[in-house]
Amino acid sequence: MIRGKNIKWKDFINYAVIAVVTIIFGSxxxxxxxxSSTQFLLEKMSIAILMAISLSLVVGFLGELSLGHAGFMCVGAYLGGxxxxxxxxxxxxxxxxxxxxxxxxGAxxxxxxxxxxxxALRLKGDYLAIVTLAFGEIVKSIFQNTSFESFGGTLGLSTxxxxxxxxxxxxxxxxxxxxAxxxxxxRSKHGRAITAIRDNEIAxxxxxxxxxxxxxxxxxxxACFAGIGGVLYSxxxxxxxxxxxxxxYSIEILVMVVLGGMGNINGGILAATLITYLNTTLATVLTGDLAVLQNLVYALILIVIVIYNNSPALKSFRERYNLKALLHKIKLVKHDPMRVKDDEAVWDRVPTKIAMDEILSVDTKVRTSVAEKGDPYESEGED
Amino acid sequence: MDFITTLINGLSLGGIYAMIALGYTMVYGIAKMLNFAHGDIIMVGGYTIFVVLGLSGNPILATVAAIIVCVVLGVTIEKIAYKPLRGASPLAVLITAIGVSYLLQSLAQIIFGSAQKIVIVADMGTVTLGSVSISVSTLVTLGCTVLVMVVLTLFVKFTKTGRAMVAVSEDRGAAQLMGINVNRIITITFAIGSALAALAGLFYLMKSPGLTTTLGAMPGIKAFTAAVIGGIGSVPGAMLGGILLGVVECISYKITAIAPYTDAIEFSILIIILLVKPTGFLGKKRREKV
Structure with missing residues (x-):
């Protein structure tokens, strides 16, 4: 929390909701x-929420795409197990x-x-995504080929x-x-630094x-929390x-983060809960070849939501008809222009940044070569 | 002589990877997006071959049908799923592509079921030269990939459309000002990539006849790796990366001690190469502007 600002109930509602749910179901x-099936479902939900929150830090706040989150979970599950x-x-x-x-x-x-x-320090964007993907596959392949005594090999580790x-x-x-x-x-200074890197690394x-x-x-x-999720799984x-x-599985976690809204932790928690619930209930309803209908529906939802949220052509439509505008209409949300949106990744910033680059395109390389030749201001002054 | 057989098998597998990688790399170069659904177009090609081969028994007809279906599918996906997102963040496009990939896989599973199909495209036997014996289908694959690569390189170098593609990948805005229809070029790129994917599906089935809905997943990821190793966006880079990966895979399978870790080795090579050369072998370094 930032000192001097009043603590808002909104910032703690997620803890409260989770605590109340836990106490009710726990008692x-x-x-x-x-x-027993509900207990198992709740276990799965807690694991999914852990994975979604931890991935959200990298994808939503740092702005780097990770396709190997399940790899960290795998490491945690095997070693913790x-x-x-x-x-x-x-x-x-x-x-x-x-x-x-x-x-x-976790460690x-x-x-x-x-x-x-x-x-990740040397690579960006798509290149980093492929490295994380490769990491996930490497981890999977290594544990698959361990001996039976050490980690169970293809049969799996019994825990x-x-x-x-x-x-x-x-x-x-x-x-x-x-x-927490x-x-x-x-919300700390470090978090602001992380979101600043997302928005413009050079700046x-x-x-x-x-x-x-x-x-x-x-x-x-x-990675640490993904590993803890893995231990819980084991x-x-x-x-x-x-x-x-x-x-x-990495993609499934990514879907949770995306459906919840990039950089929106509470949304991620909600999406993780919902998807796990649907997965489990649909798995009992749809059996055999019908089970695949579930994936079909997910895929369609994912495509429609991403296109709807990001298409430049639909921007004006989005701004007129969304949940926030609706809440404004019935005056549920107090408009506070001073509030910094710390929990939201604004994807629109990416194209804006490119437009700015084009306007202000200054080649850094040229600058340095001029600087090496001598002080450019000197020759300017002689004219 | 065992080594030569392995090498030829590796080159042929590498040719398949290179063909898929070309699809990735061309789409990346021109539309600046990672088409994660590319691997699943291979799978659709495989199923088309399965259906048409079952109906007519003619492998050439089946191949032509697969190419047509894949091209139509690739262009349709581009128009419906990717075109509305032009100008949006790359991450949004990537996630849509992942969604499309899932959609294709589940649709295929609904239509054809999850059981594995066996597709024998054509039985061509083996040929023995001295002490080296190689199956004819491997040689056909190798020959066809070399042919496709030569044709593609000539197409990009010497035709008007090919030059336009290069122009769009270098600077989309400038290309548009020069009178190039960027949307048309992107559509053509998707069409070429999908046709190559259909061919890759054919050669993959010639190599191993098992056909499942996840057929395209692993070759897709590996070809993507190959494209990144060669430098994504670069056509010769994709060929180089694909062939390198195929040869490494075949050699690694032959050495008993490391055979189970083949996938891990391939992906480790990727990570090491990216650490040493972050843009891949032939990738262009994008200079950052402030």
């Missing part, structure tokens, strides 16, 4: 009134085992985040299953921790922002199989 579950399996033999499925495995999984994934963050009644509560506690870390990071550099540091920071934090399933963490 139902501990007293034995919650169906291995620690859990080893420790469970001596300590049982206790909360201490779980915390230790979460710490290990190793964070190290991978640094490793992937390093090429201990935590008590169903409690695991989703722990999951949501982890979600709240993740939310990432939301406060974004950010010129203002003295250490681009290297902040890019690495964003990648590391994001506790909620009996086996961890690397084939589940492929490119398709």
């Amino acid at each position: 139902l579950s501990v007293t034995g009134n919650l169906a 291995k620690v859990a399996a080893v420790l469970a033999q001596s300590m049982g499925n206790s909360i201490v085992t779980l915390i230790l495995s979460v710490l290990v999984g 190793v994934a964070a190290v991978c985040g640094v490793v992937i963050g390093l090429p 201990p299953r935590y008590d169903k009644k409690v695991l989703f509560i722990i999951g949501f506690v982890l979600v709240i921790i993740c939310l 870390v990432i939301q406060n990071l974004i 950010a550099k010129a203002m003295g922002i250490n681009v290297t540091k902040y890019k690495l920071l964003a990648f590391t934090v994001s 506790w909620s399933n009996y086996t961890v199989q690397s084939s589940n963490f492929g490119y398709n």
Whole structure:
């Protein structure tokens, strides 16, 4: 939080909602009134929310596309799961085992985040996207070919299953921790630096922002929470199989972030919850070849939403008919022109930036060569 | 002599990758977007071959039909999904392309089911030269890819449309001022890319006859990798990257110790090359302007 500004209830509503939901379902579950399928669904939701929030930091706020988020989750799931399996033999499925495995999984994934963050410093946009994609595939391939004794190989690593009644509560506690870390990071000075890099890297550099540091920071934090999501996955399933963490799963997380609105954490949480719910319910309704209808619907929704939100031709239509304008009409939103939109990635800025570049196109290379020849101002003064 | 067989197999696989990579790289150069649905056009080509081959039994007819279907599909996708987003952020276009890719895969699964189909395009046997024995289809693939690449290079170098394509990729605004119809050039690029994808589908089926709805996914990603290694946007770069990747894959499969890690090795090569040369082998360095 920025000092001197009044704390708004809006900034804490997401914690409150998650806490209330957790308490309600938690008390139902501990007293034995919650169906086992609901418990499993809630576990899956907490994992999906963790993944969506952590990816949102890199895609929505840093503005770099990552297509290998499932790779970090895979690392966390395997290493956390291995620690859990080893420790469970001596300590049982206790909360201490779980915390230790979460710490290990998160830490190793964070190290991978640094490793992937390093090429990110040299590459941009599409090139970085392909490197993250490659990273995800490499991780998958490595774990698939491990020996049976170490990580289970193609059969997958068998991991201990935590008590169903409690695991989703722990999951949501982890979600709240993740939310607290990432939301406060974004609202701090560091978060402003990260969004500044997204909006214009050169300008950010010129203002003295250490681009290297902040890019690495964003990648590391994001990877760490993805790893924790992976550890949670390993506790909620009996086996961890690397084939589940492929490119398709990375895309599914990306879809959650995009549907929630780039750079909108609460939207991401909502989208993650909704998609997980739909996935699970549709999977029971649609069986066999019909199951694919689900993917068809997702694909169509994704295409329509992205085109609607981004098409330059639809801009005036969007501005006239949207939720905010509707709320304005019924006077639910107080218009505050001074408020900085810190939670929104404005995609329109990209073309604007290109237009500015064309207007002010100054070639840096030429400048330096002139500077080397001598002081350009000297010759100007003699005329 | 085993080595020569592996090398020829690698060159032929590399030719397939190069053909797909050309589609990626040309679309990137001209429309400045990553067409993630490109791999799935290969799959559509594969299914068209399957259907037409089943109906007529004529592989040449099937190939022509696949090329026509893929070209129509590629152009339609461009008009419906990508054209409204021209001028929008690259990320938005990329995500739409991913959506299109999913759409094609699920549509194919609804129509054809998820079971694997076996497509035997043509049985051509093997040829033995001394101690080297190679299947004829590999040689046909190799010959066709070389032919396609030569024709494409000549097309880009010497025809009016080809020069216009180069102009659009260098500077779209200036090209438009010179009287080039940029929308038409983009459509033509998508058509050429899709036709190449159809051919790649054919050669892929000749290599391994199993046809599933995710047929295009892995070759698509690998070809994309190849395009990036060669420098995305560069036509000779895509050829070079594709062939390099194909040869590496075949050699790696032959060495037992590292065979299971082939995919990991290929992607590691990509990361290493990008770290050393961030624009790929033949990519142009974009100078940043303030």
